[in-house]
Each structure stands twice: as C-alpha cells, then as structure tokens.
Amino acid sequence: MESNVLVVDDSAAIRKILQRVLRQTGMAIHTIHEAGDGQEALGVLGAQKVDLVLSDINMPKMDGLQLLASMKSSAIWRQIPVVMITTEGGETKVGEAVKLGAAGYVRKPFTADQIKEKLAGILEPALPL
Amino acid sequence: MNVNSIIAESISRSTGQVFSTMVGVEIGAGRPFGENTAPQANEGVVSFIGLAGAWAGTGSLSCSPELACRICAQMLLCEATAVNEEVLDAVAELTNMIIGGVKNDLEQHVGPLGLSIPTVVYGRNFRTKSAGNTDWVVMRFQWDEEILVVKLCLEPKEQAAHVFLHTSPTQSCALDV
Numbered sequence: 001m002e003s004n005v006l007v008v009d010d011s012a013a014i015r016k017i018l019q020r021v022l023r024q025t026g027m028a029i030h031t032i033h034e035a036g037d038g039q040e041a042l043g044v045l046g047a048q049k050v051d052l053v054l055s056d057i058n059m060p061k062m063d064g065l066q067l068l069a070s071m072k073s074s075a076i077w078r079q080i081p082v083v084m085i086t087t088e089g090g091e092t093k094v095g096e097a098v099k100l101g102a103a104g105y106v107r108k109p110f111t112a113d114q115i116k117e118k119l120a121g122i123l124e125p126a127l128p129l
Numbered sequence: 130m131n132v133n134s135i136i137a138e139s140i141s142r143s144t145g146q147v148f149s150t151m152v153g154v155e156i157g158a159g160r161p162f163g164e165n166t167a168p169q170a171n172e173g174v175v176s177f178i179g180l181a182g183a184w185a186g187t188g189s190l191s192c193s194p195e196l197a198c199r200i201c202a203q204m205l206l207c208e209a210t211a212v213n214e215e216v217l218d219a220v221a222e223l224t225n226m227i228i229g230g231v232k233n234d235l236e237q238h239v240g241p242l243g244l245s246i247p248t249v250v251y252g253r254n255f256r257t258k259s260a261g262n263t264d265w266v267v268m269r270f271q272w273d274e275e276i277l278v279v280k281l282c283l284e285p286k287e288q289a290a291h292v293f294l295h296t297s298p299t300q301s302c303a304l305d306v
Binding site: 092 | 151
C-alpha cells in the first residue's frame with residue numbers, strides 16, 4: 001500500500017531535497033505534503049491522510065517538539081510515526097524527542113541512504129513494475 | 130585546549146562534511162585566523178546564526194552572489210542565475226547545518242547551546258557588527274576560484290563566573306579563553 005508523507009521544515013531547500021530523496025528511496029509513496037512549521041503541519045494533518053511525518057526540530061511559530069507533543073496527545077494522530085530530521089546532536093532535544101515518542105531521528109547533513117535506512121522499517125517498499 | 134582551536138577544527142570538519150554530503154563537493158580549507166569585532170564592510174551574501182547558553186556568540190557565512198547561486202544550484206539540482214528567495218534559503222540552511230555541526234562539537238566542552246533561526250543578508254557596501262568583545266575565528270574555503278568564509282565568535286556569558294572556575298581551587302575549567 002502506498003503511503004502519504006508529510007515533510008515539515010522551515011527551509012524550502014530542505015523540503016525540496018527531502019522530496020527528491022524520498023522519491024529515490026524506492027519506498028511506496030503516493031503523496032508528499034509539505035509544511036513550513038508545526039502549526040502549518042497540524043493544518044495538513046487535519047485535512048489530509050498522513051502515514052508518516054518527517055520533521056525538523058528548530059522552527060519558528062511551533063517547533064518540531066511541540067508538533068510531536070501535539071500529535072502524541074491526539075487520539076487521531078498518536079499512531080502516526082514521526083521521524084525528526086535535525087542539526088541537533090545534543091542529548092537534550094533529541095532525547096526529549098525520543099521521550100515524547102519520536103520513531104527516530106536523522107542528523108543533518110544527511111545522505112539518501114541514511115533516510116532510506118531510517119524509513120525501511122516504517123514504510124513499505126514499492127512493488128516492482 | 131584553547132577554545133579557538135576547537136572552533137577552528139570544528140568549522141573545518143563541519144563545513145567539509147556539509148559540502149560533501151549536501152552539495153556533493155570536496156571543499157578546500159585554508160588556515161584559521163582571528164578577526165576583530167570592528168564593523169566590516171561587506172558585499173554579497175552574508176548569513177548569521179546565534180548561539181546561546183553558558184557561552185554565547187554568532188556564526189556567520191559569507192560569499193559572492195555567484196557562489197551562493199552555485200551552491201543553491203548544486204544543492205537543489207536546479208538552475209540559479211540570480212540571488213532570489215531560493216538561493217537565500219539554501220544559504221540559510223547551509224549556515225544552519227555548518228554552525229549546527231560546530232555547536233554539537235562545542236557542546237562537549239561548554240555545555241548545552243541553543244541555535245537561533247538563521248538570517249541572510251544580500252547587498253552591497255553594508256557593515257555588520259557583533260556586540261560581543263571576542264574576536265572571530267575565521268576560516269576561508271575555496272571552491273575553484275570562489276571563496277566561502279565561515280566564522281564564529283563565542284565567549285562565556287558570565288565572564289565573572291568563568292574567572293571563578295579558573296581560580297577556584299576546587300574546580301577546574303577545561304578551556305582557556
């Protein structure tokens with residue numbers, strides 16, 4: 001079954017790179033939605049069916065940790081896996097994300113292989129043509 | 130170990146890694162040098178990102194408009210012939226990743242640091258000034274004929290508290306300032 005992915009990052013450059021990388025992973029992806037911050041992401045989640053969220057941590061308005069906390073406190077969105085993609089390498093923010101229920105994290109800068117590896121257990125591979 | 134040596138090593142490592150991974154280029158690093166905080170005349174694309182914690186400071190990248198466009202084109206696999214929103218966004222994200230990497234290295238020595246959202250400026254003959262008193266640690270990187278400058282200044286937020294750490298007979302500080 002094909003999945004819908006939501007990419008949340010205040011950088012349009014990173015959203016564009018992740019769109020490209022996600023299409024290269026060979027995973028069964030139907031639609032990739034985008035949001036520029038946590039607030040916008042909640043709007044997308046309310047309007048679209050989303051199977052996976054890839055989110056930055058440091059963002060204006062609502063950051064990735066606040067988005068994650070909102071999702072995990074919601075009966076509807078609690079089950080959606082959230083992978084954090086961040087420059088943060090310190091224990092503090094990454095540890096907080098894991099505590100809040102993040103499915104994992106990828107450090108920026110990232111390679112396509114690192115993204116693919118992280119998503120391997122979460123998304124299904126695309127069926128061969 | 131001297132904090133400026135740690136910053137220089139970290140800028141070199143982080144810039145090399147970000148360029149290699151996100152831009153697909155091996156970039157050559159020059160020798161680090163110090164630069165005072167007097168206002169500098171600038172031209173081209175300059176970005177800033179703040180660091181805050183027990184130590185505080187600013188990280189900065191600067192380059193020509195041509196190099197900014199080249200970085201954007203290579204990073205996003207698109208055409209970039211003039212400095213537009215997409216180019217400035219690519220430079221902002223590059224700053225975030227490079228200085229973010231330096232921040233992660235520095236945290237092992239100075240404790241947790243927060244990173245601000247980057248700001249990018251593009252123009253001619255403008256001056257920038259950091260309100261801090263510490264000199265910048267500056268490194269130049271070369272991509273063919275183009276130069277990218279990465280610099281960072283960092284100082285203890287509470288100088289007095291740091292002096293106490295240096296002089297206290299019961300506590301030691303790993304860093305010279």
